[in-house]
Amino acid sequence: MGMAEVNMQEPETPTKLEVQLAYADMKESNKLLRLLKAYPLVLVGGILVLALVIIAVFAAKLAPFNPDTQFPNGLAMTGAPLPPGHVFKMGTDDLGRDVMSRVIWGSQVSLEVGLMASMISLFIGTPLGIISGYYGKFVDTVMMRITDVFLAFPFILFVVALVAVLKPSVSNVFIAIGVLGWPLTARIVRGQVLAVKEFEYVQAAKALGAGSFRILFRIILPNIMAPVIVLTTLNIGNNMLLESVLSFLGIGVQPPTPSWGSMLAEGQAVFQYAPWLLYYPGFALLLAVLGFNLLGDGLRELFNPRRVR
Amino acid sequence: MSSLLEVSGIKTSFLTNKGYLPAIEDVSFTLDKGEVLGIVGESGCGKSVTSLSVMQLLSANGKIQQGSIRFEGKDLVKLPDAEMRKIRGNDIAMIFQEPMTSLNPVHKIGRQISESLMLHKGMSRAQARVKAVDLLKSVGIPRAEQIVDEYPHRLSGGMRQRVMIAIAMACDPKLLIADEPTTALDVTIQAQILDLMRKIRQEHNMAILLITHDLGVVAEMCDRVVVMYAGKVVEQGTVKEIFRNPSHPYTVGLMNSIPKLEERQARLPSIPGNVPSLELMPKGCRFATRCEFVTDKCIQEEPTLLPVEENHDARCWLMKKEEVAI
C-alpha cells in the first residue's frame, strides 16, 4: 500500500523513498496455500469428495462384479452371506450379491441425490430469497410465512405423501428432498441480501441509475455467492444422509438399485452374524458426508476475508 | 513527588504470519497523581495498544517484549494474572470508545455496576445496589432509582457512556484510562461527558490517561500530552508548550490540517501520503516519508527524543541542529 500513498500527490515522479517502500504484492495462489496451512482438513475434505466423484463416475469400471448378480457361490452352505474374503473383498449379502460392487454403485445414487436435491433447493431458494430480501415488505412477509410452513412440515410425512402420489424412484427422492430444502436456502439468501443491500455500494449503484435487475444480479448476487456456495456444499452431505434415511425406511430408492441406505436396511436384519453388511455402506456414507462437510467448512474459511488475507 | 504511573521503554508486538511485529516501540511517559495526560495520534499510531498494554488487556497474539510499566512502584508487566485482576477495575479503571458494545446487553445496569463493588469491595448485594444508585446520580443520570433496573438498550449513547463512567468510578480508582471516550458521541453530548470527566477528576483527585485523535479534546482536558506516530512517541510536553510551540513536523502538520472555526482558510495545509504500515517501517525517522524537512540523516538514522525546552521533547533531528546553531 505504501507505494501509491507516496505517489498520491505527484503521480508521475517517483522519489527515492518510494523505491524503499515498494514491496511485492501477494499472489492469488498464495492465498490457497495459506488456507491449506491454516486449515489442512479442507484438503482431506477435497480428497474425499474427489474420490467419491471418481468412484461414482467410473463405477462400471471399478466394480469387480455386477451389483445385481446373485452369485450361487456367494452364499455359504447354510445360506448365510459370506464374510469378506479373497473373491468377495467385502463379503456378500444375504442374496449372494457382492457387497463391494454394491457399495461402489451405491455411490452413484448418493451423489446423484445429494447433488440434484441441492441444486433444486439452490435454484428455487436463491431467486425467492433475493426477491424476498430486496423488495421486503409484503412480498417478504408472505414468502417468509411460506418458508415457516415448509420448515415446520414433518419431513418423512411429506416424502411418504409424495412417494405415494408419484412412485419411489431416485428422481422422486431428490425432488422430494430438494423441494423441501429450498426454504432454508431462501432464508439464508434473504438474510445475506438484507445485509448486503445496506452497503453503500448498492446505494451508489442506485444513485448511478442502475436498474433493479442490474442491482440484483450484477451487484448483490456476486456478493452473496460465497455463503450460498458453502451452504450448498454442506447441503450435499446432508441430502446424501437424508437419502439413506429414506431408503433405509423403504420409501426411497427401491431394490434392486443399490443405495447405501437400502443396503443398511437389508443388512440390519442379519447384522448379528453378518456385521460387514452394515460396516461397509455405513463407512462409505460416513466418509462421503464428512468429505462434503469438511470441504464446506474449508470454503467458509476461504471466503472469510478476516481469516485468510 | 513520585509518579503514579511510570511507563518506560515498552515495546509491544503482535504475532502475525511474518512473526512478531512491534506495534509500539520505546514508549515512555509518566503520569502523576491527579494529572491528565493525553495520548494523541491518528489511527494506527499505537495509542490504543499503549493503553491496553498498561491495562494488560492485550489480545492473545500481543506481547509486551521490553520495558516496564510501574504503577505505584509495582511492575505490571511482571505481575501475575491474579494480582493484576485485583488492580484492574479497583485501582485502574478503563472506559472505551463504543458505549453501545461495552455494556453487557443481557444484564441490568445496576448489576453491572454492583459487580465490581461486590468483587473488589466485598459489599453485599443490597449495599452495592445503594452505592450503584449513588454512582448513577453522581454521573448525572436522571431517575437513577429507575435506571438502575433498566437494560442498557434503553439508554442513549451519551447515557451509556455515563454508565460506563459510573462503573469505572465504582471502586474509586486512582487512574482512569479513557480510550476515545467521546469519539462515538455527538458534539453536544461530548461536551457533557468531557464536563463530567473534568468534575470527577477534581472531586476524586484521580489521574486520567486520555487516548484521543482530537486535538481539541486534548487542549481542553489535558495537562500534558504525548503525540504518537507510527508506534513511537514523537513529541511530548505540557499542553500549553505543545500548542504554543509544536516542534515535530508531524505535530505541526497535524495541527495545521484541522479546519479552524475561528478563521477562514482558503486551503488547508495537509500532510502528504499515509502512515507507513508495520511491515514497511522506514529504517530512519518514521515520518521521513511524509516530512517536508527530510534530510539524508533522517532516512539513515532514527532520531531520539531531543529536548526542545524544559519538559518538552521531540523526536526530530531538527531539534539538534537548532541546538548547534544557537
Add this chain to the structure above:
Amino acid sequence: MTDALLSVNDLKMHFPIRKGILRRTVGYVRAVDGVSFDVKAGETFGLVGESGCGKTTTGRSILRLIEPSGGQVFFNGKNVTKLSGTEMRKIRSEMQIVFQDPYGSLNPRYTVQQTLEEPMIIHNLYADASERKKRVMELLEVVGLSTSRMNRYPHEFSGGQRQRIGIARALAVNPKLIIADEPVSALDVSVQSQVLNLLDDLQKEFHLTYVFIAHDLSVVKHISNRVGVMYLGKMVELAESDRLYEKPMHPYTQALLSAVPIPNPEAKRERIILQGDLPSPANPPSGCYFHPRCQSCMDICKTTAPEWKEIEPGHFAACHLYN
C-alpha cells in the same frame, strides 16, 4: 424560480412504525419534517447537525434513493419527485453522491476499473472498452490516484484512497451536483485535509455544486458557502457560513458551536452545555422541538412551533426569540 440549481421545498420523510402481525402503522418517525432550501449553481451548501437530525435522510431523499413522503425537489427547474423511473435514471447522471464509509461504499468484488466503468455502462456513455478505459485513467488522474493500480480491488487501498475512488465514480458521469454525505468523517485528520482540498479543486475545475453533509462543524464551515443547521428533522437556521459562525441566532446553533473543542488550550470562551439527550423523532416534543433543552425557552415555545423567517438578509432561523 430563482437561479437555484437545486431547490428543496418542504421535503418530508416520515418512516412508518409498524407493529403486530398485520404490520399496522402505529406512528411515524419524522426523520425529515418539512425542510426547504435552495442551492445555487457552483456553491457549496453545508448541512450540519447531530446524529438523528435527518441530514443524511435529506440527502438521500433529494436523490430519491429513498422516496420522500412529501414535498418537492426541483433540479434545474425539473420536479425530481414527479419524474418516472426512466426519466429519473437519466437525470441521475447529473446528480451524484459520495458516501461516508470508504469501506462500504465500494463493491468489494469490482476492481477499481470496473467500479469506475459501471456508471459509464449504465448510461451508455462510451462506445467501446478502450474509450472507457481511457476515461477511467483520466478520472484516476483527476482524483490523484496512480493508474498503475486500477486492476486492484478496494481492500488493497487505504481509507483516503478509497474515498478518492468514490469521488472518481461520482465524477464519471459528469454530474452538476454532488451530494457529499459525511465524506471525510471516517478519515484521519491528515488524510481528511487532503480529501477536502481535492473536493475544493474539483469544484473549481468542473464547476460542481455540492451539498456537503457533515456533523463536524469546523469541516462544514471550512468548505461551505452557506450552511443549514438541522435539529430533529427540521431546519433551525440557515446563513452564509461566516455569518453563521460569527453570529449564530438559534440557541441550538449557539450551543452546537460552543460545544466544539477548540485546539487551543489558552482560548477562553463561554461554553453552553446542553442538558439532556436528543428526543426521539418518533415522539418529538410539542411546540418548538428544541424547547426542552433550550436555555432561552419561553412559554410560547412549549406550545407553538416557530415560523421559518428571514431575520436578517440571507439569514434565516426558526425561533420565537426573533419575533
